[in-house]
Amino acid sequence: MSNVQTTYLKDYKAPEFGIKNCDLVFELFEDYTQVTNMMSIVKVDKNSKNIVLNSVDLELTELYLNDLKLKDTRYIIDKETLTVLDVPDDFKLIIINKIYPHLNSELDGLYKSGDIFCTQNEPEGFRRITPYLDRPDVMAVFKTTLVANREKYPILLSNGNTASSFKLDDGRHGITWDDPHPKPAYLFALVAGDLGVVKDTFKTASAKIVRLNIYTDKGNESKCKHAMKSLKEAMLWDEEKYGREYDLTLYNIVAVDSFNMGAMENKGLNIFNSAYVLADEDTATDANFMGIQSVIAHEYFHNWTGNRITCRDWFQLTLKEGLTVFRDQCFSADLNSKEVQRIEDVKALRERQFVEDASPTAHPIQPNSYMAINNFYTATVYEKGAEIIRMIHTLLGEENYRKATDLYFESFDGQAVRTDDFLWAMSKASGVDLKAFETWYHQSGTPKLHVEERYENGEYKLTLTQKVPNAVDGSEQKPYYYPLKIALLSDNGKEILAETLIVSKDKEEFVYKLKSKPVLSINRDFSAPVIVEQKENNYPFLMKFDKNSFVKYESTQSFGVLTIESIMEGKVVDEEYIKSFESLLNTDIDLSYKALLLELPTVSTLMQRQTEVDFELIYEAKEKLELHIATKFQDKLLDIYKKYHKPTCKDIDAKSIGERSIKNRCLKLLSALKNDEVIELANNQYNESITMTDRAVALDILENISPAFAEIAQADFYKKYKDDTLVMNKYFSILAASHREGTLDRVMALQNDNAYNELVPNLVRSLIGVFARNYKHFHAKDGYGYKFVVDKIIDIDKINPQMASGLAGAFKIYEKMNIENKKAMKTELDRVVSTQSISKNVYEIVSKIIKI
Incomplete structure (x- = not known):
């Protein structure tokens, strides 16, 4: 593989040609598809003689330049391109080619998912459909006609609005779709199949009625209700929070089983992995319902942050993905629990992105190079990208952030732009200089912040030292600029002050005049994606008194980590941690949040702190702590479980989800006992509960502690599903x-x-x-x-x-x-x-x- 080519950001060149219009005709058959591609093309660089189109695994049938059929001396075909020689300044190109969707196992371009034709074109799938300038900075107006057997494929969908339809004498039919908004090829989509549909409407802020359709395999229509509800909630939220109204009269979603990604935001025709559309209480967990709400919103939000404004090149991917992840996280927080949502977002970041950042595959949110762009749809580009947008939001404040996003939409609507353009809008509208903040876009690795505290003669001194890792190639990286939310608490837990510091240097000091030494509450709300290293800590105090939900959770986790690490060193279980854990058990707070507080640190969290990883040692220590907790608090855990175990409740409101969260957390903790009572509880929960959340938890517990009962439950589960x-x-x-x-x-x-x-x-x-x-x-x-x-x-x-x-x-x-x-x-x-x-x-x- 030494001949693999690397693409570099520094080599970017603007397109030599532009495509004004692209009219496509797809004739869909079982054993092949014929594509007719009619493009109006204009020469941007007058010095260019030949047009080089991206083309992969395509069977060329005919090629016309301004209605003249070209001989093979006028074009060159190689493995990845079709080059047309000596083209004029303004011309039409007609290309007819064959493709074989039923043989496409890569699920890239046009393929079949079961009996459904569908597409996935981001980032470079369109070149597998027809020769094209397959890059995000080439935007054209598309008109698409689909022709197929009307009995087997009664539903024919593409981008935009329906323009016309027709029937043919041979049992086939066709529909033409017109999308008025210029778009890059990666946002093109088509679907053909015999599908069920759930319909609804949404009235926009300007009183326009938008028709909403969710298509799925017949028989699954009843599982689309939550997705439709989530879509309407997202449309309303985007109008209220960002002033963004939907711009077509039709919005279609299609759920398919075979899909490489979670979903795709194709203009007006979102194609979804069915896992993020279909849900009912019998087949989906509470986490599935939350995931659907989030992903439905994410793809809808892309209509403005990704479609109306798109990326100039794929190195700018975080421009749309980081921003849109931030938007969907805020949406979920507004509709549910802000505290729980923030913790879940940080958990996901640390489980995936922190591991990536500490590996040889670490990269900035704006990479400098790639071999395969598909490899950069990463937690770094998405989740870390979202954290960087969140920091900008913190630095600007809500009012200035809204002004800045308004300017961004006004300035770049209909364009393919760069992260620099987004940062320009943020700075221009707010008056906040973000030049120093650009480091986050160009450096890799997770920075650490070393914290030292000193109190002398009524003066509290907080010293912060940045420890920035080297890049993967060993080169040194610069200190970061970021907001750091802190509070200082008195010895009775009262907040003395709460403020946002700006960290910008290798080392800096912050001094406060105080009557007594405070307790530091740092990186509140996880204001910056850094690893905090403290010489001193007072986790039991913060677990008990801190009003910031994230710091309370963070302290619980950090204390748990230290406790497990001491067990790994051969020490006994820290009884102070056990006392703090007991206080959490007795705390009367939101049940979903309480369930998170009672969760022990994950193996991934523990692994990330080791210089040399030994999983056997980690598992042994963690299991020892789990058994200690289960033994000591068996009665209390049982009481909580029995109080909130409601096997016939299938509601998905916050209260019901919270009750299931806490009682299942208690049952999992109790499972460390591996005794008959816990096995019976889990077995009864599997057999009596009517939600997938409860059955899946019970099945998991039985699998790990009781092979005999697990075998029976698994056989039942398998037979049913x-x-x-x-x-x-x-x-x-x-x-x-x-x-x-x-x-x-x-x-x-x-x-x-x-x-x-x-x-x-x-x-x-x-x-x-x-x-x-x-x-x-x-x-x-x-x-x-x-x-x-x-x-x-x-x-x-x-x-x-x-x-x-x-x-x-x-x-x-x-x-x-x-x-x-x-x-x-x-x-x-x-x-x-x-x-x-x-x-x-x-x-x-x-x-x-x-x-x-």
Whole structure:
């Protein structure tokens, strides 16, 4: 793979040609699709003689320049381009080509998901449909005609509004779609199938009626209610918070099973992974409902932050994704619990992005280069990107932020722009100089903030020292500029002051005149995505008194981490931590928030703090603490469980979700006892509860503590849901995440299960992907977990390189592993890079991990 080309941001060149209009005709047949592409093209750079179109795996049939059919001496076809020679300044190009969607297992371009034709064109899928200038800074007005068998494909959808329809004598029919808004090719979409639909309308702020449709497999219509409700809530929220009104009279969503991503914001026709549309209480967990609400909103919000204003090039990806993630996080916080939402957002960031930032695949939110752009749809670009927007919001304040986003929309509507343009709007409208803040866009790694406190003679001195990691190439990086929310508390827990500091130097001091030494509450609301290192800490005090919900949670987690680490060193369980945990058990607060406070630190959190990772040691210590807590507080945990266990409640309001959260947290803590009483509770919960939330938790507990009861419950679960792919994802995930002996053997056997299909990304993620995150068995010292996953990476890469590179990400912690595991990892990763046919997607990830 030494011939893999790298694309660099510094080499960006503006397009030499522009496309004014693109009229497409798709004639859809079972064994092929014929695409007729009619483009009006204008030469931007008058010195350009030839137009080079992106074209991958296309079978060219005919080519016309201004109605003149071209001979093969006038064009050149190679592996990834179609070059038309000696073109005039203004011309029309007609290209007719064939593609084979039913053979497209990469799910990129036009493919079939079951019996449904659908597309995924971000970032570079359109070139697999027809030759085109497939780059985000080339924007054209599209008109699309779809022609297919009207009995098998009665629903024909594309971007924009319907313009006309017709029937043909051969049993086929067609519909023409007209999208008035210029867009890049990555936002093009089509869908054809025999689908059920749920319809509704939304009245915009200007009294325009927008027709809303959610399409899905017939029989699933009843599972679309929550998605439709979420869509309408998102439309209203965007009008109220950002002044953004929807700009078409039609908004369509289609749910498909086979999809590489979560969803795609194609203009007016969002295509969704069905996992983020379909839900009812019998088949979806509370987390699924929250996820649907978030992703539905995310894709809708892209209409302005991604579609109306798009990226100049793919290095600017965080321009739309970081901003839109921030928007969907705020939406979810406004509709639900702000405290819980913020903690969940930070948990996700630390579990995924912090690990990425500490690995050889670390990169800035605006990368400098890539081999395969699909590899940069990462937690860094998305979640860290959102944190950077959140810091801008903090620096500007709500009022100035709104002025700045208004200016951004007014200045760049209909354009493909850069992150610099967004920062310009933020600074221009607010008067806040963000020049120093640009470092966040160009540096990688998670900065640390070392905190020292001193109190002498009525003076409290807070010294903050930035510890900025080197870049992946070893080069030094600059200190960051960011807001840091703090408070100083008196010895009775009262706030003496609360303010936002600006951290901007390697080292700086903040001095306060006080009558006594305060207790520091730092990085409130997680105001900056940094790791705080404190010489002193008073976690029990903050757990008890701090009014900031995030710092209270953070203190609980930090104290738990220190307690487990002391157990890893051979010490007894810290009884002060146990007393603090008991006070949380007795606290009367929001139940969803309380459930988070009672959660022990994850294995991932503990792993990130180790210089050399040994998962066996981590699991042993954590399990010891779990057993200690379960034993000491058995009666209290049982009381809470019984009080809130309501097996016939299926409501998804905040109160019901909170009750399920707290009682399931207590049941999980009790499961460390592995006694008959807990097994009976879990078994009864599985059999009596009517929500998937309760059944999935019970099934997971039984799997880990009672093989006999688990086998019976799993057989029942399988029989009931074997034909429901979304529920089977949960089934495979529970088994792949199991801590019981023999998990790898069972995972390998499940590949032959009738409900499993390696062509469906969700199923691969739920079985192979979840196993690769099962630290206990994936990282087993015998190395068999590594061998299995590498075998799957090599196999799946032949089918779907994007899925394979995602699995390869499980090896990102290679550098931090102990010598024995590292050696086993290296042996397997060497096999990947020595595979001659390996894709550039996989090669890029693995070559960075082992530093080729």
